[in-house]
Amino acid sequence: MAIPGNFLSATTESVDPNTSGWVAKLNCTISLGSGGRNGDGCLAVRSAASGEMQARTISSYEVVPWTEYEAFCDASGATVPERIGIRWLDASNAEISITWSLTTASASATWHRIAVGGEAPGTAARAQVVVSSTPAASGVFSYYENFYLGFPITTVGNKFAFNTESSEIDASGWFNEVNSTVARQAPMVSWAVDYYLAGGHVAAMTATANGNASMRSTDRPDATPGVEYAAYCYLNPPTSGSVTWVELRFYDSGGSQIAATRSTLAAPGTGWYREYASAVAPAGTAACSIAVGIDSATAGQVLRVDNAVVTTAPVLRAGSVLPYADASFEQGVAGWTVVSGVATITRSTPWGSYSFDAAYAGTVSSSTATTSVIRSAKFALPAGAASQSFRTEVYSNVSAGGFNLTRGIRWYDASNTDLGLTSGSAAAIPTPGWWLIGNTFTAPANATQAAIEYTVTATTTSSVWRIDRIALWQSLPLTTVEGHDDTASITLTLRELTAGQYITIYRIGPDGSRTLVRGPSGLISLMVIPSDLMVIEDYEAPLGVEVSYYIEIRATLTSTAGTRASDGVTLTAGDENLCWIKDPGQPQRNAMFMVVSPPAWKRPITQSAYRVRGRRNPVVLSDVRGGLEGDLVVWTRTDEETAALNWLLDSGNTLLWQVVPGVHETDLYVTVGEVGLPRVVDRADEEWRQWTLPLTQVDMPATVGVAGTAGRTWQDIFTEFATWQDVLNAYATWEDVLFNRRIGG
Known part of the structure; x- marks a missing residue:
């Protein structure tokens, strides 16, 4: 698996299928070893004599002075511990210095991580990765693989440097x-x-x-x-x-x-x-x-x-009003109490013995076969909660004995007056293993707060119930759609999904046709669900016709799909004299422009005609006829529109041309050739420009994901850079800041 952001090639990173990315630097020979984890191959470094031996990347990689970089790899060596370094080179590839890690405290044949971070010297232009160990004899092996060199890899959203x-x-x-x-x-x-x-x-x-x-x-x-x-x-x-x-x-x-x-x-x-x-x-x-x-x-x-x-704090269920401490029991039982009965509630012990989330679970123990009531703290509900439906859920595991369970919500008004308990009927808690148990309840009038309440009746002495990932949230439709005419896009919201399962999303056209919808990694087909809430922005939906969405969800890649379907939604067609030109992978660039004239389409074909002596008609060999080609002429009416179209075309990406129904054209994925942008009138103060865009029809890009700031926030910028000057030094444009494309990266 390629390491994200790695400067090194895949072969150099994984040492598969060969060692072409590496060269001996000091007192050693190198060869292709086996038994690696990032692919089978690994770098086998063998000492030529006693003393330090080193190997390095054969290539060097561009770096920016005074910028932090990180290098790491996995190492294995039963005889001698190892270290890793970043070798800094100047513009003429002369060594300036090496920033070394500490040497691993002990040798081990088990794969273990070695790593180093450091700031490039002021005269550095390039860098290499170096690994080192110091055997006491010749013929000693150290093994390495899973190499990385690049900007430091940190936890997204971490406030620490x-x-x-x-x-x-x-x-x-x-x-x-x-x-x-x-x-x-x-x-x-x-x-x-x-x-x-x-x-x-x-x-x-x-x-x-x-x-x-x-x-x-x-x-x-x-x-x-x-x-x-x-x-x-x-x-x-x-x-x-x-x-x-x-x-x-x-x-x-x-x-x-x-x-x-x-x-x-x-x-x-x-x-x-x-x-x-x-x-x-x-x-x-x-x-x-x-x-x-x-x-x-x-x-x-x-x-x-x-x-x-x-x-x-992590969000375990979108919209849940429970804080993480009360939902996951990682630091204790938070606001949970035993209201009545002999039961006790504690955090499971030791670390990792019982949990569905992280490393601990709540543990309800009853020494006798009697009834107890367990209640959470009170939590504020969203505004307008009165008479609305709310859902609760708990991941449940009976690890000893058995219980009958009644689930409920106790409601309170703004002055903390108890409005009573809404509960379901008692039922045996299922066993064995972890089960997800959920209920839906309706809040009474004036409810502004709520507490989850469980009435548990142990069926045997010494019964134990483990609980984790508890949630309480307002029940909203599982699938909703909303059209946005200003951006010609549709937002599809999917709730109460199960992270780790697989999802496929289709857009259903008015003729019943299915088209895969684009997500962050390309078209969404058997994509791993990242969380219980997914919000998909579909910028490729057609204008002026009703579409809906069909969702398939699989627990495993081979299991039968469960399905959902959305309501229909229509984007306003708009003015027939305008068209949208969109970048499927970077919708920030999308813009609308005035059409001067639509393309006069041609469909080229590659043919060869062979004149046969003595025959009237030639023998013609033809390939299949190509897609559409033609010139779209548009006007930009302001300097802002001119800048927008320039930005849209800058990337050279495949674009989507969209028009309204009734103009007898269809939406097309196209590439755009060389363009000119003369003024409509040859005057210096004329803003309007006429663009001739040579369009060539291409296939819908399948692997292009919707780029943006998924997971990346301004906090990451604040953490990584001390001053705005440092940001300016690291990125050429604000677009590069948005997409985290650093100079030299």
């Missing part, structure tokens, strides 16, 4: 807060081959003396009051019994801490465990940070940290 998230440059992202020292280490850690956010280095906090110890991030990015944030990182505790934790902190504009939410790891061992803490930023919040620590540490104990993130 690259070095705070990963410590690949140095340890300056962390501060020794209480009874600790902070350093950077390179332990031997095996990450999934396609997990690129954790690397070779980690931040390591060492307890100075017996007692509580902690460190915190030096980053204090901005935070907004009322927004729910989640902090998480991988923790590597010194022992399974160590009390280690992660804490999300909020600060006011003066830098004083005003709130902190802690989540304690229930470690099953001494591996690497991702721990979450989440909270809503209180009034007065201006900034946030993350802290980690050990309670009652022993002097010399080390807590290691990687992949530190603070971001907006």
